Amino acid sequence: xxxxxxxxxxxxxxxxxxxxxxxxxxxxxxxxxxxxxxxxxxxxxxxxxxxxxxxxxxxxxxxxxxxxxxxxxxxxxxxxxxxxxxxxxxxxxxxxxxxxxxxxxx
Numbered sequence: 001x002x003x004x005x006x007x008x009x010x011x012x013x014x015x016x017x018x019x020x021x022x023x024x025x026x027x028x029x030x031x032x033x034x035x036x037x038x039x040x041x042x043x044x045x046x047x048x049x050x051x052x053x054x055x056x057x058x059x060x061x062x063x064x065x066x067x068x069x070x071x072x073x074x075x076x077x078x079x080x081x082x083x084x085x086x087x088x089x090x091x092x093x094x095x096x097x098x099x100x101x102x103x104x105x106x
Contacts, residue, residue, distance in 0.1 A: 005032045 006029045013020045 005029075005036065 009028055009032065010025065013022075013025060
């Protein structure tokens, strides 16, 4: 990338600039090299931060899904226990009802 910028700079100096100070061209190339290096450094750093943030989001989503699954499982167990208690209560009630009916018939 710096090489391409250097070629563009030299081409500009050759074809478009009216007064070229040739001793400044290497300094301009050096400044371009530093600018590209800094841009590259900050670009990679921001990409790394973005990747880390994406990983944290994915981890948080996975934890939420696991928590939701655990809650649903607990709710299903609670519902099953409630159904079992209700069924037993109904059976006891029916049994009491049938014994009372038998006594009344006697």
